[in-house]
Structure formats: C-alpha cells, structure tokens
Amino acid sequence: SNDYRVAVFGSAGVGKSSLVQRFIKGTFKEAYTPTVEDTYRQVITNDKQVCTLQITDTTGSHQFPAMMRLSMSKGHAFILVYSVTSRSSLVELNTIVNEIKEIKGPDIAKIPMMLVANKCDEAAREVGKETGAAIANKWGCGFIETSAKENVNVTELFAQLLQMDKERNMAL
Ligand code: GDP
Ligand code: MG
Secondary structure, three states: OOEEEEEEEOOOOOOHHHHHHHHHHOOOOOOOOOOOOEEEEEEEEEOOEEEEEEEEEOOOOOOOHHHHHHHHHHOOEEEEEEEOOOHHHHHOHHHHHHHHHHHHHHHHHHOOEEEEEEOOOOOOOOOOHHHHHHHHHHHOOEEEEOEOOOOEOHHHHHHHHHHOOOOOOEEO
16 A cells, blocks of 8 residues: 554653644644544655555553554554653653564664654753753664644654655655
8 A cells, every 4th residue: 555654652641642633633732631542644745646644643551562563563664752851751662662673673774763852842851852862873763852732843753754764755
C-alpha cells in the first residue's frame, strides 16, 4: 500500500496524544484523557504523488506489549516523546528504543526516529536541551523540543521525520 506508518511512543502523560491532536486538528486540551490506541491519517506527498501518513498514538503503558510490538514491526518511522518536566520519562524511553532496535535488526540505521522533548513551555524543567540532544545522538535519532500547548515545533517535528527517510521523497 501507499501508507507511511509512524508510531508515537513514550510514558503516560508526556503529551503524545496532545502532539498528534495539535498536528492533525490544530487543537489542545488541558484535560488528560488516557489513550488505548488510536490511528490518525493525513495526506502527504511522496515523489509528488499522494500518500497517506498514518500516525499511531500508542498507550504509554506496557500493559499491551503485543500491541506495542505490532506497532514497532509495522512502523516505517518512530516518534519517541518525553516531557522536559520528567527525567524518568526520558529514562523510560530506553526500553522502547532497545525494543525497536531488536525488532528492526540491521534495518534500524535507515529508520527515521525523532526524540521529542515536549512541554518546553514549562518552567519546571528536569531535563535540559543539551541532555536530550546528547541522548538523541547516542540513539541515532533526530532531536526537537516541542510544545503541543503553545504550538512550538509540532509541524517541524513531522516535517523533519519525513525528511529523515532517504529512501522516499516525502513532504507535508
Ligand atoms: P499522553 O499520555 O502522552 O498521550 O499525554 P497527553 O497528550 O494526554 O497529555 C498529558 C497532559 O499533559 C495533559 O493534561 C495535557 O494537557 C498536558 N500537555 C500535553 N502537551 C503539553 C505541552 O506541550 N505543554 C504543557 N504545559 N502541557 C502539555
Ligand atoms: Mg495519550
């Protein structure tokens, strides 16, 4: 098919759903609604042809390991989200990255991955930009700081992710 599948991972409460909602609908909600798993679609171009960007907003918890592994094996690209207000949310991504690497095997080098430091609007920081950037480098990911709340770098996140795929020529 002509779908390009992106899966969004990260601990509960870091803003995965908020980033996807902001990107797809341009909206933001203060209230927290736990997600099971939802998929959203957006039309993009691939070599100037119409293509469907399919974004899976996963549950942050590890209650559904089979669902998580399925999203990993089906995914063409990955968004790994932590909150700058929570060091543990960054640490918890370690397990996710290792699972993705294990599932993708040697293909991993070509797979676009963005490490996302969300809630950059918050003053109560636990993780600095340099720390996030250094870890992204270690994991072989791109890095961006975002705010779903204030609409900072949300479109840029998706644009950069698509640009990382050198086997395709995609654009928003
Ligand atoms: P998820 O569990 O990762 O899907 O997280 P949600 O998107 O449901 O967001 C969890 C909470 O964080 C909600 O109360 C959101 O309003 C809030 N939130 C999400 N993104 C941001 C952000 O960029 N800045 C701030 N300050 N709060 C955010
Ligand atoms: Mg959610």
